[in-house]
Amino acid sequence: MSLSSASLVECLRQARERRAPLREDPRTTAYRLVNGAPEGVPDVTVDVFESLHVVSLYRDFSSEEEAALLGAMDSAWAPALVYLKRRPREARHLANVARDKLAPEEAVRGASVESVVALENGWRFLIRPAQGLSVGLYLDMRDTRAWLAGQVRGLTVLNLFSYTCGFGVAAHAGGARRVLNVDASRRVLDWGEENARLNGQLVERYDYVAGDVFDWLERLARKGETFDVVVADPPSFATTRTSRFSAAKDYASLAEACARVVVPGGRLVACCNLATLAPRRFEAMVAEGVARAGRRSRGGPSLGPSPVDFPASAEHPAALKVRVLELA
Template sequence: MELLRQAHERRAALREQPGTTAYRLVHGAADGVPDVTVDVFESLHVVSLYRDFTPAEEEALLGDVDAAWAPPCVYLKRRPREARHLANVAREQLAPEQAVRGASVESVVAWENGCRFLIRPGQGLSVGLYLDMRDTRAWVAREARGRTVLNLFSYTCAFGVTATAGGAKRVLNIDASRRVLEWGEENARLNGQPVDRYDYVAGDVFEWLERLARKGEAFDLVVVDPPSFATTRTSRFSAAKDYASLATLAARVVAPGGRLVACCNLATLAPRRFETMVAEGVARAGRRAGGGVSLGPSPVDFPASVEHPAALKVRVLELA
């Protein structure tokens, strides 16, 4: 319980940050609590477990959470290594639709850097916003003014919302799921942004990149944030094996002088190997890359060390 209180104190700067009510409160072993993360969205707390906890261990942890912070609403996500394969057959076991503490809620609205996002805690393992991308989204917002943005694997379109808030001329969001794109449209409306269905495209990202390249379309900022593994009707993707090929396709639709924002959250992929794959992909596209910038999660709520390196890697390249 004392470790939970200490983690709460380490996030004081985020709790006091205007325009942000979504952050990671506990980041596993880096906070002395292995295999556990806790994410906060307004008053909602989402506890994720990354190994098989016994019922007694779960109850003890939730009791410590109550004693340390007294949160009004807690949801539980069980994420053992095989969770990706079980998600469709054991969803209620992995991600109960009801709160495990307090009253259940259908949704809450959380703030990040002045933008609002709809969080749905009972929708599955993912609740609508990946918090480790907060600093990268802020960077995109600063760079977006007057520019065109392509947001690939857009999920609920958080990059699109922040780019539009930053003054982007146009944002095209592409994701395989129409359901999450509609969620993204809701996020845009929450922020008073106009919604054009033509800018929310449901389809295979790889097919769309080839189509955009054939049409000669190009964008000033191309954000590539794929899942570590993805399967659609027409393609299969593994970040560890296929990122260079994805970078090639994405580089072909970056305008001259534009930027490729390549992201990867696969913990087992070393940063240097990731950067090499991105560079190889860009070169295969016949593009020259200028000086690169590496971004990543905020050290305030995603502390990293040699023992506990950050899973998220973000590489920004300017392409000639």
């Protein structure tokens, strides 16, 4: 690490103090504890789920640097359970061939566990720290999920790229009449069903659909099926047997396909976590796609991560962008 040991420990202690509003909230036990460079710890994030700490490294750290970071964490927080994720730029390409190196299944501190249950705004989510680089919940969406829950009572929701269905849980908790979750992976959809059951929500199997999102959007539009709210939260890059998606190149096409299944007066919640895509460019791509679908739109709130645990700076702006549009 570039910081001295004493400086690093102090940065980690200060990061924890900044999270006091979250640490003291009994309804939330899942939050980001360290958010990289804006907090003086570049290339490092730490996410907390109950007693579990998940450390992510965004460059190649030497074994000595890793040991120094873990030692500083011991001094600053004394975490009982720590898992390590190595995410260099090439991690996306290496994930299938070097998984043991990138995402060890064994804890680096404490006894390894299969899963923990963490709380977000009172909702329960199943976290699996040994399941690869992603453990089951993207914490920067916490505020957006809470917003969604307050908007959907009695409405229908289409949750695209649903992963473990965090937006689905929030929508059901908010009283949505129906939530259709679509993701390419049956495994994560099964995980999403587990999350729903954890929260006492009824699971209808036909509302957890495994398949290519673009194929399903085309199918829904062809059938004339529409939704009051469509949430699109794609990965920055995605490949299926039938399509390839790059947020930087293809978001307008995604927004166009989404707009075709939003009811008049309904809303499109467009999300993007690609750090290199500037907010203005992202918003322009969403607007372009909506216009290509022949829809007029009116801007709603611009949402994003909580500044409490996702602090940003001019040099390091927040990667997540969330744009809400009401479609005529």
